[in-house]
Each structure stands twice: as structure tokens, then as C-alpha cells.
Amino acid sequence: MMMRYWLLGLIFFAFAKASTAQIQRMEPPNWWTGMEHSQVEVMLYGNDIANQGEVASDLPIVNITKPENHNYLFITVETAGKSAGNYKISVGKKKANSKTFRLENRESGSKEREGFDSSDVIYLVMPDRFANGDPSNDSVDSMADKLNRSDRNGRHGGDIQGIIDHLDYIDDLGATAIWSTPLLEDNDARTSYHTYAQSDLYNIDPRYGTNELYRKLADELHAREMKLIMDVVPNHWGATHWMMQDLPMKSWIHQFDDHQDSDRDFPVDGYANSSYRQSVQMDPNASEYDMRYAEKGWFVSTMPDLNQEEPLVLNYLIQNTIWWIEYAGLDGLRVDTYAYNEKQGIADWTRAIMKEYPNINIVGETWLHDQAQISYWQKDSPVAAIQDYNTELPSVMDFTLHDAIMEAFKEEEQGWDKGMVRMYENFVNDFLYADTDNLLVFMANHDTNRFSGSGVYNNNEANYKLALTLILTTRGTPQIYYGDEIGMMGDKSKLGDGDIRRDFPGGWKGDAQNAFINPTAEQNEYQVFTKKLLNYRKNKSVLHTGKLLQYVPEQNCYVYFRHNDNSRVMVIINNNLEAVSLDMSRFAEGLGKAKNGLDILSDSEIDLSGTLQVAGKTSHVIDLDN
Structure with missing residues (x-):
């Protein structure tokens, strides 16, 4: 009883x-x-x-x-x-x-907000490594990874307040938009500073600040007529995400029952890594086996792959992105690992965002090494149309141009496929793209080797100036990586990602040197050139949307024009160690009626009749108007 x-x-x-x-x-x-x-x-x-x-x-x-x-x-x-x-x-x-x-109440005009475009120059910031504006949040009790600035892969304490504190510097440099790598909570025990393994999609990581402070960052940018681009990650989240110990359903993430699980701290039947072979996504001859690992394999073992074929997952991701755009007043998105997502799922996600905000811009990370394969992911791609596929993604990243940049300026003698010919051949393939103005062009970013890094260009100012001239005057939307404007070093091949994400000098109280306000002579050389070219571009609309007219490089010297009915700019990039002599009659089509022009880099008038001597390792940006 x-x-x-x-x-x-x-x-x-x-x-x-x-x-x-x-x-x-x-x-x-x-x-x-x-x-x-x-x-x-x-x-x-x-x-x-x-x-x-x-x-x-x-x-x-x-x-x-x-x-x-x-x-x-x-x-x-x-x-x-x-x-x-x-x-x-x-x-x-x-x-x-x-x-x-x-x-x-929705803000007036929210739906019609204009995103970033080719009139902008995007400054890419890695918050943990840019500036520490609030030391009180360097370590937080509830977060596993604590401050350790001596570890190149540890948390260094940079935060949102540090970005806000230096907006005038970025504005003065001539950038018009900021893309920050992710700021949402990442509670990994190690290397959480990069924040691509998120543990909460609705909250800013407390070591960076608060949701309200992120919204203040957007407001501060808008007050300067600048834009904020959020880095979003619909492909995966972190192993420490709060749902991982108690998934809504097994199918919320990709699991591989035919794989033995090993060493998981959370319940997963089976784990398989991505093949990283994203060309499979468009391969008309692909096997189902290869498609499975391209689309559904995890990016790394600590980043569970989200199943966008599950409607609840897809809608969760769509709503989360819309929420952040509306909450923070965002001007655009950068989508991490775009080509790793479910092919149809990511198209549906993109379509939903663009339906809510028809004029916003979204750029997808399309890290491929073939123009046709990159084009495949852009809206209205003539390549993807063959398979009746359309992502609705407005912008993609021009990784083939980046590949060329990282090689060409070391090749001081022109070959059939070397030196400045690499640039020419990249733009030859522009016919593959639906919208070349909406390509993101860049020298380096947080995942690639530093342009000036050891083993690439070894802090060579001349090569930096040539490469920056190219990305700021060719078609597309330029992006520069924080610190490149002071020649920041870093070698990923030897020391890993942490080394290409060094602290910006002066961003921390007590730093021995402050490049924001008192650059060294060498840093100043980089900064002055960058500032001059960025601020010229800002007000020169022909460099935003003008047509590109290019000439086959000779003697490792590349000449092209940006032009429209009312304006023309001539660009000369001499990658030869020696001076070259250009017969200007060859460029009559580009010059039009111009007999002289103003080189905005040297502030000197250039005679465009007869021949023109161009010094070795020198660029000219010649304004032909007036």
C-alpha cells in the first residue's frame, strides 16, 4: 500500500x-x-x-x-x-x-533600403584584432575562451566599441562601408575570436559588446553616410550552439548514419567532413555520393552543418537574417561559405531576403578558381541558366582576380600567361557574368595570405601601390583588409590564420606604436597612397559604373580605361622593373579627344601625344575630363 x-x-x-x-x-x-x-x-x-x-x-x-x-x-x-x-x-x-x-513599428523606407554597390569601398574588419574600446569585456565569466593576447590564436580583446572609436579613421581613409567578420556569440573553448562557429544567432558575443551597441555602430556609420555589412553563416553553426545538446529533431543538422562518430561532445549519430569540392554542385555528371559530401559534409568537425532541406531550419535562418537587418538597420550581407550550402536551400534563403529588401545587396563567398564556376552563383547567371538554376544572389567574390593578384606582381617579366597578362585574361572572361559591377574585388581578406605578408610580396610598397591601383579602378566593388593600408605583415602558410589577423597597432592602450594617429614613415607611405586613391574614387562615378576598355599588356605594362558618355579615366600599371615607352596612338580609342590629363597620383599633368615614358613599378591614374 x-x-x-x-x-x-x-x-x-x-x-x-x-x-x-x-x-x-x-x-x-x-x-x-x-x-x-x-x-x-x-x-x-x-x-x-x-x-x-x-x-x-x-x-x-x-x-x-x-x-x-x-x-x-x-x-x-x-x-x-x-x-x-x-x-x-x-x-x-x-x-x-x-x-x-x-x-x-517598422521604420519608414525600411523595405526600400539601398545596399552597398560599386560606388562603395568596403573596409573589412576583424573585430577581435582591430581595437579594444572596452577592456571590461575582454573576458566574460559565461564564455569559455578568455583573453590571451600573447596567443596568436587566442582572444585579444578587440570589440565593437573599438570599431566605433575609429570610424573617423576609416572614413578619412576613404572607405564608405564596413564589413565586420561575425560578431554573434561563439562559445568555443579555443579560437573563438573568429566567431564563425556561433552558439547563439540572436545575441552579440558579450566580449564584443551588446545588441544595442551593434545597432549604435550602424547608427554611427549612417551618420557619416557610411554602410554596415553583416557577415552571416547559414551553412553551419558551432558545436557549442545552445541547441546542440537538445536538437529539435535529428534532421536539424546533417548526420551520417553510415559513419562511426568519434569524439563528439554532443549527440550526433555520425559525422562526415565536407569534400570541399564545390565544383560538384554544378557538375552535370556528378555522382550522388559526391553531391552528398559537397552539400552535406561539415565544414570542420566543430561546425555542425545545417540542413536547409528541413523547412523549419530554413525558415529559422531566414527569419534570423531578416530580424538582424531590421533590428540593426543593416545595409548588406556577406554570406560565408555560400557554395557549401544546400543548393536549393540557399537559393530559397536568398530569394526570401531579397523579397523583403529588393534593393539590399548580398555578396556570397564563392571561393572557386574558375570564372564560370564563380558566375554560377550570381543572380541571372548565363552559366547557371543552362541548368535552370538561379540563386538570386546579387554579388559574388572575384577569387580568380585575387589569385592573379597574388602571383602577377612577382612576375616582373611578361610571359604568355604570366605577369599583367593574368589581369587581362581575368577580365576577358567577364562575358560569363550577369553583372560585373556587382563583383567584389580584393587583394586579400581574413582567410587569405596578407598581400604584404612574408612569402608573398615581402612588404614591397611598389607592388602594393600597383595592386591597389588595380582593384580601386577596375570594375566591381573594391574591398580592402584592415591593416593592408599600413603594410601589415602576416604569413598564413607558416604560422596559420592567427598571423594574418594581427592586432592593428594602436588599437590597445599601451601599444608601443599607434598607426591610427602616428604611423611610422613606412606605414605613412602606404596610408597616404591609399587615402589619396580611395578619396579620388569616392567622387569619380565613372570608376563606379563606367565601361571597361582594356588593352593586351605589352612589356608587362597593362593599360585600360573606364569610360562613359561624359567621363574617362586612363589607368597604366607598369609591372616591369624598367621604364617602358608607350606609343599613345595605340590607345586612341580610349583617349578620345584628350591630348593631356591629370595624373591624380602624382598631381602632375601628363602629355598624351606621341610617346609616354612610364617608370618601372609605377602606376598612373589619369583623369581625362576637362
């Missing part, structure tokens, strides 16, 4: 515990009025939340989904026609277990 009462008591206790289970999380935390995406799928998380009884909402309920893990509940509510205010969502008969879902 006593045993019977004990069991009844245990059952009653379990029932009471379940009936009072609390909603621990609600995502998204709020939404806005007047959104195209008006049916919002609100995710609730709490112990056995799906079995608590009746679901009620002050907003009309369109659908309720109970996934296989009953600690989750997905409630789709309709926000169309509703005014701003607080709306309660409740679970359970007494409606005591509830959350307030707030609708905010």
Missing part, C-alpha cells in the same frame, strides 16, 4: 513539474509591422513544452508544429494588419506559462 502511494506521489510530482514547465527561450524575440514576411514562426523552448496543453496567442495562429523533441514548439502567427504593441503567446490551460511577443 505504501509503495502504491509513493508511486502516485511520484506521478503527481512529475505531472506538476511538467504542467509548470517554463518557456526558457522564444525566437525571434519580436517582429515588426508591415513586413513582407508577416507570418512569423515563433519557436518556444522549454521542458516538454509541446505537451503542456492548449496554445493561445493574441495574434492569429496559422499553424502549430510539434517536432520530434517535445521541448520545442513552433507556432506560426499572422502579423499582417496588426499595430505595434505587446501580444501574449501562452501554453497550458491556465495560460500562466506565457511570453510577450512585441510588434515594433
